[in-house]
C-alpha cells in the first residue's frame with residue numbers, strides 16, 4: 170500500500186516506458202476500404218454529488234436528534250432509519266460510511282498519509298460532533314450497518330452485564346487492529362471485514378455473506394452484535410457521547426423508580442439504581458482503587474509484551490510476509506507447484522533476497538505496532554476494570570451515555586409524563 | 594455557582610474539540626484528493642483471472658477493453674481463437690472466450706476487427722493472455738468506472754498478485770494501453 174501510493178507518479182512513467190519498449194508482433198494495418206478504428210469508450214464514474222451525501226448525513230442526524238430528544242418517538246427513529254438504510258445502504262451501497270472513513274483519516278496520522286477527500290473527513294467528523302452534543306444519534310438511525318442490524322433485531326433479549334462488558338472489549342481490539350493495519354501498510358481492515366456490505370451490494374464473497382448472515386441471525390436475539398462488540402467507530406462515538414451535552418433519557422421528567430424500564434433496553438444501557446446503603450465502607454473502595462492504580466504499569470507492560478510476542482502471527486496479515494514465507498518454502502523445495510503470487514514474483518524483477526529484506530522491514534513495523542496494540546488493549550481493559558470497580562451513586566434509572574444507541578425503545582416504558590403536560 | 598462553572602468548562606472543552614477536529618480535517622483534506630478511482634495498470638497485470646472473481650460486484654466491474662490502434666487485425670487472432678483451433682470461424686468450440694464476448698467482424702482482406710461485448714465479458718483475462726502472448730497485446734483489462742462502486746479498499750487490488758491496481762485521480766482518464774510509435778519503441 171505504502172509504496173503503491175508513493176510510486177503513483179513513477180509508475181505512470183513506467184507504463185509509458187514499458188510500452189515504449191514493447192514490440193508489436195504484427196504491423197498495424199492501413200485500411201483501404203475507408204474503415205475507421207472505433208473509439209475506446211471511457212465512461213466516467215457515476216459519482217453522486219458529495220454535497221447530497223453530506224446534506225443527507227447532517228439532515229438525518231439532526232432529525233434523529235429531534236426525534237430522540239424532543240419527540241421522544243421510536244417510530245420516528247425507525248422511519249429515519251429506513252430512509253438511511255435505503256440511501257446509505259442500498260443506494261450508496263454501504264460506501265461512503267463513517268466507520269470506514271475512520272481509516273482514511275487515521276491513515277494521515279499513522280499510515281502512508283494518502284490525501285483524504287474533504288467528503289471523507291466530514292463523514293468521519295460529523296457523527297462524532299453530533300455525539301458530543303446529542304449522543305449517538307448517528308447509531309440510532311443513520312448508520313447503514315446499524316440500521317440493517319436494527320431491522321433484524323425482532324426478538325431482543327438482555328444478556329448478562331458481565332458478558333456485555335467482556336464482549337465490549339472486542340471493539341477496542343478491532344479498533345487497535347485497524348490502526349495496526351494502517352501503520353503496517355496492511356490495508357483497510359475495517360472495510361475488508363465489513364460483514365454487511367455484501368448485502369447492500371447484493372453479492373459478495375461467500376465468507377463475507379456468511380459472516381454477515383451469522384451476525385444478523387445472532388442479532389435477532391442479541392440485538393446489534395456488530396455495534397456493541399465489534400464496531401471500531403462505535404468506540405470513538407461512545408467516548409464522544411459520554412461527554413454529550415444533551416442526551417436521550419428514559420424518563421421525560423423525574424424517575425420514580427417504578428422499575429418498568431428495567432428490561433426495556435436490549436443493549437444493557439440503562440444503569441440500575443445503586444442501593445441507598447453502600448455495601449462496603451468507603452475505605453475498602455479507596456484501597457481497591459489504590460491497588461488498581463498500582464497495577465496499571467504492570468497490566469500495560471504485560472499487554473505490551475503479549476503484543477510483541479504475537480507479532481509474528483499478526484504480521485501474516487500482510488501479503489509481503491505471506492509471499493516471503495512462500496518463496497522461502499519453495500526455495501527449500503517444500504512445494505512442487507507455484508501459486509499465482511509466487512509465479513508473479515518469479516516473473517518480476519525482484520530477487521528473493523530483496524523480498525526477504527522487504528519482509529524484514531515489514532516485520533519490524535509489525536513488532537512496534539503490535540507492542541502499541543497490546544498497550545492500547547491493556548489500557549482499555551484496565552480502564553474498564555477501574556470503571557466497574559468504582560461505585561456509582563445514583564438513586565435513579567439512568568442511561569449509560571456511552572453504551573446507549575439512542576434507539577428510543579425505553580421511552581414508551583416510562584409512565585411519567587412530561588412536566589408541561591401535567592402543568593398545562 | 595460551582596456547578597455552573599463546571600458546565601461552562603465542559604462547554605468550552607466541547608467547542609474546542611469540535612473546532613480542533615474541524616480545523617484539522619479542513620487542513621488535512623486536499624482538493625486534489627477528490628475523485629480518486631481504482632485502475633489497472635495494464636503493464637503490470639499478469640492476467641491471473643482474479644479480476645473476474647474478486648470484485649465485490651458480480652459480474653465484475655473489470656472488463657476487457659481494446660486499444661484498436663495497436664491491434665494487428667489478424668485473421669489468426671490469439672486472443673480470439675483457442676490455441677489448437679481447427680478453423681478460424683466463429684464456432685464456439687474454437688473461441689477462447691468462455692462466454693463468447695469477443696466478436697469478430699470481417700473488415701477487408703485479410704483483416705478482422707475484434708470488439709468486446711461488455712454485457713457478456715466478465716473480465717476473466719483469457720483473451721488478454723492470448724493476445725499478449727502471441728499478438729500485439731491490444732486487448733487488456735480495465736476497471737470500468739461506470740460500473741465500479743469505488744470501494745474504499747478495492748477487493749481486487751488487495752488480491753492482485755502483481756500489485757497492478759491502484760488509485761489514480763479521476764481527472765487523469767482511464768489507464769488504457771496506448772499506441773507508441775515505432776521510433777520510440779526502438780529507443
Ligand code: SF4
Pocket residue numbers: 268307308309312313314315316395396397400401402403406
Ligand atoms: S456502533 Fe458502529 S456499526 Fe453500530 S450504528 Fe454505531 S457506527 Fe454504526
Ligand code: SF4
Pocket residue numbers: 633637638639640641642643644718734749752753754755756757758
Ligand atoms: S488481479 Fe491483477 S494480475 Fe490478475 S487479472 Fe486482475 S489486474 Fe491482472
Ligand code: SF4
Pocket residue numbers: 656657689690691692693694695709713714715716717718719720721
Ligand atoms: S475472454 Fe474473458 S476477458 Fe476476454 S472478452 Fe471473454 S470474458 Fe472478457
Ligand code: SF4
Pocket residue numbers: 631647648649650653654655736740741742743744746747748749750
Ligand atoms: S473498487 Fe470495488 S467495485 Fe471497483 S473494481 Fe475494485 S472491488 Fe470491484
